[in-house]
Amino acid sequence: MSSTETTETNDGHDAHHDDHHDDHHDDHAGNHLSDWEYIKIGIWLAILTAIEVALFYFPPGGAEVPALLILMVVKFAIVAAYFMHLKGDKPVLTQVFVGGLLLAVAVYFAVFFAFELF
Amino acid sequence: MADVTARPYATPEDLEGPEEHHDAHDTATGVSNNKLAMWAFLGSDCLLFGALISTYLLLRRKSDGVDPEELFDIPFTSVSAFVLLMSSLTMVLAVSAANRRDGQRMRYWLMATALLGSIFIAGQVYEFTAFYNEGLGYTTNIFGSAFYTLTGFHGVHVSVGIVMLVSLFAMSATGRFNEDNAETVEIVGLYWHFVDVVWIVIFTIVYLIP
Numbered sequence A: 001m002s003s004t005e006t007t008e009t010n011d012g013h014d015a016h017h018d019d020h021h022d023d024h025h026d027d028h029a030g031n032h033l034s035d036w037e038y039i040k041i042g043i044w045l046a047i048l049t050a051i052e053v054a055l056f057y058f059p060p061g062g063a064e065v066p067a068l069l070i071l072m073v074v075k076f077a078i079v080a081a082y083f084m085h086l087k088g089d090k091p092v093l094t095q096v097f098v099g100g101l102l103l104a105v106a107v108y109f110a111v112f113f114a115f116e117l118f
Numbered sequence B: 001m002a003d004v005t006a007r008p009y010a011t012p013e014d015l016e017g018p019e020e021h022h023d024a025h026d027t028a029t030g031v032s033n034n035k036l037a038m039w040a041f042l043g044s045d046c047l048l049f050g051a052l053i054s055t056y057l058l059l060r061r062k063s064d065g066v067d068p069e070e071l072f073d074i075p076f077t078s079v080s081a082f083v084l085l086m087s088s089l090t091m092v093l094a095v096s097a098a099n100r101r102d103g104q105r106m107r108y109w110l111m112a113t114a115l116l117g118s119i120f121i122a123g124q125v126y127e128f129t130a131f132y133n134e135g136l137g138y139t140t141n142i143f144g145s146a147f148y149t150l151t152g153f154h155g156v157h158v159s160v161g162i163v164m165l166v167s168l169f170a171m172s173a174t175g176r177f178n179e180d181n182a183e184t185v186e187i188v189g190l191y192w193h194f195v196d197v198v199w200i201v202i203f204t205i206v207y208l209i210p
Helices: A003-009 A011-030 A035-057 A061-083 A091-116 B018-023 B033-059 B074-099 B103-133 B142-173 B181-208
Strands: none
Touching: A035 A061, A035 B074, A035 B181, A061 B074, A061 B181, A091 B033, B033 B142, B033 B181, B074 B103, B074 B181, B103 B142, B103 B181, B142 B181
C-alpha cells in the first residue's frame, strides 16, 4: 500500500499524519546541505589535514603548535557545525554538547593544576 | 501487513500503526528525545576523552627507554586520519540519502562508512602491533599505558560505530525500516561524527604536536 493510497482510504487521520511528516521533513531539509556541498566541505577538511601534516614536516619556527591547535579547532568546528548539523539545529543541542566540551577542558586544567602546581 | 521488502522503507502503518509516528518531535525542547539523548551522551563522552587526553598530556614525558617521536609513523597515521575523516563524509551522505528516503543510496553510503571505519581499525591494529614489536607494551612505561588507553578507547568507539552501521544496513536491507528511521540514521551519524572529531583532537595532540 502506498502512502497516497493510505491518505485516500483513511482521509482524516492520515492527512494529518502526512502534514506532520512533511513538516518533520522540511525541518530537516532546513539545516541539511546538498550532497555536493557536503563533498566540498569534505575536500576542505582533507586540505586542512594536509596542511597539518605539512606543518609537522616543515615547522614555521615557534608558530607550529599554535597553528596546529587552530587547525584542529577549525576542523572540529566544521564537522560539528555541518556534518553534525549543529549549525541551524535547535540551540539546546549545541548547549548540551558544548557544556560537555567545556567540562572536559575544565577537567584538563583541574588535573594539570593538581599535578603540576601542587 | 504489506510486503515490507518490496521498497527501501516500509510505511509506519506496516510496522507499528499510525499512532507511533506522531510522537517524533512533540517534546518540550522541540527535539526528539532520542536525538537529545544522543547529544547528552556525546557531551558526557567528551568528559571521558577529556580525562584520557589530560592524563596522556601529563604522562607523555614518562616514556623511559622509548622515544615516542621515533616510534610514531606520521605518514601512516596521517592516512588513517584521512580515512576516518572521509568516513564522516560518507556518513553525512548516508544521512542525506535517508532524509530523501533513498534507501538504496543510504545503504551504499552506510557500507562505505563501515568499510572506511574497518580500514581505520585495521590500521590501528597494525600500529599497535608495530609498537609492541618495537618494545612499547601496555605496561612498559607510563607513556605506553596512557597512549594505549587513550587510542584503545577511541578504537573501541569506532568498533561500536561499525557494529551500529552494519546493523542499520541489515535492518534496511531486510525491510525493517520505516520513514521515521531517517532520524535513526542521523543519530548513528552523530555518534560516528563524534568519533571522527575525537580523532581530530587525538591526531593533533598525540601525534603532531612534538
